[in-house]
Amino acid sequence: xxxxxxxxxxxxxxxxxxxxxxxxxxxxxxxxxxxxxxxxxxxxxxxxxxxxxxxxxxxxxxxxxxxxxxxxxxxxxxxxxxxxxxxxxxxxxxxxxxxxxxxxxxxxxxxxxxxxxxxxxxxxxxxxxxxxxxxxxxxxxxxxxxxxxxxxxxxxxxxxxxxxxxxxxxxxxxxxxxxxxxxxxxxxxxx
Amino acid sequence: xxxxxxxxxxxxxxxxxxxxxxxxxxxxxxxxxxxxxxxxxxxxxxxxxxxxxxxxxxxxxxxxxxxxxxxxxxxxxxxxxxxxxxxxxxxxxxxxxxxxxxxxxxxxxxxxxxxxxxxxxxxxxxxxxxxxxxxxxxxxxxxxxxxxxxxxxxxxxxxxxxxxxxxxxxxxxxxxxxxxxxxxxxxxxxxxx
Ligand code: HEM
Ligand code: HEM
Numbered sequence: 529x530x531x532x533x534x535x536x537x538x539x540x541x542x543x544x545x546x547x548x549x550x551x552x553x554x555x556x557x558x559x560x561x562x563x564x565x566x567x568x569x570x571x572x573x574x575x576x577x578x579x580x581x582x583x584x585x586x587x588x589x590x591x592x593x594x595x596x597x598x599x600x601x602x603x604x605x606x607x608x609x610x611x612x613x614x615x616x617x618x619x620x621x622x623x624x625x626x627x628x629x630x631x632x633x634x635x636x637x638x639x640x641x642x643x644x645x646x647x648x649x650x651x652x653x654x655x656x657x658x659x660x661x662x663x664x665x666x667x668x669x670x671x672x673x674x675x676x677x678x679x680x681x682x683x684x685x686x687x688x689x690x691x692x693x694x695x696x697x698x699x700x701x702x703x704x705x706x707x708x709x710x711x712x713x714x715x716x717x718x719x
Numbered sequence: 720x721x722x723x724x725x726x727x728x729x730x731x732x733x734x735x736x737x738x739x740x741x742x743x744x745x746x747x748x749x750x751x752x753x754x755x756x757x758x759x760x761x762x763x764x765x766x767x768x769x770x771x772x773x774x775x776x777x778x779x780x781x782x783x784x785x786x787x788x789x790x791x792x793x794x795x796x797x798x799x800x801x802x803x804x805x806x807x808x809x810x811x812x813x814x815x816x817x818x819x820x821x822x823x824x825x826x827x828x829x830x831x832x833x834x835x836x837x838x839x840x841x842x843x844x845x846x847x848x849x850x851x852x853x854x855x856x857x858x859x860x861x862x863x864x865x866x867x868x869x870x871x872x873x874x875x876x877x878x879x880x881x882x883x884x885x886x887x888x889x890x891x892x893x894x895x896x897x898x899x900x901x902x903x904x905x906x907x908x909x910x911x912x
């Protein structure tokens with residue numbers, strides 16, 4: 529009898545978990561502004577033989593909207609200043625800002641706009657959209673994971689691989705990988 | 720009348736000749752490439768790739784030079800033409816020693832220079848082999864010094880090579896001796912040798 533009740537409790541929990549997650553999400557429903565001071569947009573490009581270049585973009589703004597009832601209707605838009613790239617090595621930074629790569633003077637914004645959000649688990653989703661950089665606009669995909677939610681704050685970990693070639697930024701390939709790995713911690717504040 | 724691979728007392732063998740002209744052509748190309756690529760603005764998308772080719776061909780020259788030097792150490796050079804003034808003989812020998820040193824030291828200093836750079840840009844020779852960095856101090860200061868050493872040595876060597884070419888042409892057209900010809904036509908084994 530006892531074993532049966534443990535089992536049934538377990539089954540009940542199992543079935544209610546998604547509902548619980550949904551409940552959490554519907555609480556998260558709303559509009560947010562990205563807190564740039566506390567968020568981090570990191571990237572890395574691997575190089576042949578090991579190691580590579582890694583750094584952050586220090587200046588960006590963004591907002592997102594979580595639709596608690598229908599997560600697929602959530603939206604995000606983020607704008608990054610390519611001139612704010614920081615790697616700890618001024619010569620590398622100037623090169624990345626320069627005409628051969630980000631061409632920051634003529635293209636002062638890198639923009640991502642989501643077009644589709646697909647939930648992949650209780651705390652995770654895939655976001656598809658358009659990433660425009662250096663005067664070109666290409667589809668991009670990021671994985672998002674909810675890290676925590678506390679009060680008016682919500683924390684996501686976002687990762688994604690962007691290929692350089694479609695933006696005509698493949699300078700240094702194949703010594704430096706075609707793929708720029710993004711790793712971000714985005715902290716939203718409800719507005 | 721078989722073609723000699725080794726040098727004889729009067730002429731260069733086929734191996735020395737092939738080494739000489741292969742390295743001479745690569746060296747001339749390398750100096751030109753060095754000057755062209757450093758003249759490009761950092762913004763030029765081709766610049767990065769040209770540096771990789773410069774490093775690749777430079778290391779190829781080093782490799783060939785080391786084999787050539789080994790070959791040279793087990794092969795005497797042919798005698799200089801009789802009747803050449805002593806100072807000319809000395810100048811010729813000095814120039815040859817210098818050029819041998821150059822085809823080793825110019826690439827070695829180039830390699831040390833890129834190895835000392837805090838940028839740590841890999842050398843991916845001919846997009847085939849990752850060449851490790853030399854164990855030299857890594858700093859902006861070390862890089863600045865080694866860059867100057869590499870480029871000055873390269874340019875001085877280019878000047879010596881031009882003088883060397885001038886001397887070879889003078890031998891051929893003014894002196895009308897066999898010096899240039901014997902660096903083109905390999906020595907032959909005479910019947911009965
Ligand atoms: C025989 C072989 C070589 C020759 C004749 C040569 C010659 C030159 C010349 C003429 C320059 C331009 C100098 C100037 O700034 O005016 C140059 C620059 C340079 N060389 Fe070489 N080089 C050789 C091998 C190498 C090797 C093996 C490496 C590295 C592995 C190398 C790395 C460089 C680099 C990075 C520069 C650019 C310097 C700068 O940006 O100012 N070189 N070389
Ligand atoms: C058009 C260009 C060149 C011409 C016409 C030329 C001509 C010659 C000739 C005629 C000799 C034979 C000298 C003798 O018989 O004692 C010679 C030897 C030599 N050359 Fe050149 N050369 C040229 C370019 C170069 C370059 C660019 C280098 C080096 C980077 C070079 C390095 C040497 C060396 C090291 C020797 C001595 C070979 C030995 O005795 O083992 N030459 N060259």
